[in-house]
Amino acid sequence: MKLYIKYMVSNCCKLMVKNEFNKLGIKISRIELGELEVKQKISLRQFDKIRSVLKKNGHELMEDKKSIQIEKVKAAIINTIHYSDELPEVKFSEYLSTKLECDYTYLSNLFSEVTGTTLQQFIIVHKIERAKELIIYNEMSLKEIAFKLHYSSLPHFSNQFKKITGLSPVFFKSLKKKKRIALEQLIENQKLK
Structure with a gap:
């Protein structure tokens, strides 16, 4: 069961x-x-x-089936972004459709309806949180992090990072006390929006 x-x-x-x-x-x-x-x-x-x-x-x-489907989507995204060494080579839309055996448009609409946020925004927030973790480890350059998280360029990554955190990745890297958000809290924050 x-x-x-x-x-x-x-x-x-x-x-x-x-x-x-x-x-x-x-x-x-x-x-x-x-x-x-x-x-x-x-x-x-x-x-x-x-x-x-x-x-x-x-x-x-x-x-209920809708909530179960949404949790499957969230788990697939979280597993892939936070616990896999590499992101899939295909777009997230294709990856989710294949993994969950469901049309992406349906998943995206259902996700927005149930959570009040877009699926794309959920993915971006988790990619940025993963980027913060990689910046804190200080084992990769910002360009390598952008590439690892499948951003088309360093400026694209930097723009999204700043839009989500309010800080540039370079400034975040220079902070003495870098702050990450626990996954549980990240989910809770998204629930409240």
């Missing part, structure tokens, strides 16, 4: 969910961002406990 969990956006979230399910005596056979699979049948009482535990930890059990 597959369960879909809203706001499960990081490896820390996965670990917390796994631990909570273990405490409830429910064995997880597979866990990914936003979803997990259990082999056993879950009773109504267990479902109530799961909902309660998830809510206590800032997550939600999703049961």
Whole structure:
């Protein structure tokens, strides 16, 4: 049985969910961002406990198809941008359509309808957050970061970075105290818009 969990956006979230399910005596056979699979049948009482535990930890059990689809989209984007070494060589629209076996226009419209933000904006915000992380590591030049995140040029990357953060990448790099946003908080901020 597959369960879909809203706001499960990081490896820390996965670990917390796994631990909570273990405490409830429910064995997880597979866990990914936003979803997990259990082999056993879950009773109504267990479902109530799961909902309660998830809510206590800032997550939600999703049961409607639109929300599930949106979480799949978010998980695919987050996994690809934050946890993959390389972004796909194809455009995100093509990548998402193929990965989720769904028309991109439908996904984009549904995403905007449910979240109140565009799918493209969600992708950009996550790419910039990933860029901030790479700048903090100080192992790559800004040009290499722009290339890694599939920007057409360094000026294009710099313009988007400044539009999202209010700072140029060069200025951000020069700051003594560089500030990143936790993925969970990034999702929460986008929820409030």
